[in-house]
Amino acid sequence: VLMVGDGLNDTAALAAAHVSIAPGQALDAARVAADIVLLGKDMAAIGDAARISRQATRRMIENFAISGGYNVIAVPLALLGHATPLAAALAMSLSSITVSLNALRLR
Numbered sequence: 001v002l003m004v005g006d007g008l009n010d011t012a013a014l015a016a017a018h019v020s021i022a023p024g025q026a027l028d029a030a031r032v033a034a035d036i037v038l039l040g041k042d043m044a045a046i047g048d049a050a051r052i053s054r055q056a057t058r059r060m061i062e063n064f065a066i067s068g069g070y071n072v073i074a075v076p077l078a079l080l081g082h083a084t085p086l087a088a089a090l091a092m093s094l095s096s097i098t099v100s101l102n103a104l105r106l107r
Helices: 011-016 028-033 044-079 085-104
Strands: 002-004 019-023 036-038
Touching: 002 011, 011 019, 011 028, 019 028, 044 085
Parallel strands: 002 019, 019 036
Antiparallel strands: none
16 A cells, blocks of 8 residues: 655555655655655656656666577577577677666666
């Protein structure tokens, strides 16, 4: 449960929530009870945080798929002796670079 409040009549709910958010100008009790305190007055940051968290989750799933696909292909090739050590090292580096560049797409 996510609770957003300023502490005028909802400090107990902020403390009981799984995640709670209070604006920076909220009462002291609300800021202490909240897990996240927004520095400005703009509550749009909550929507931005939700959007960024969805994008980050999507990137993590993509990165797991990239690394899993690499392992499904590269490990059997290496076990069967079809990949030289140099080719395996280059493929591993390429996989790492691909995952890193994919993570950098998060904006």
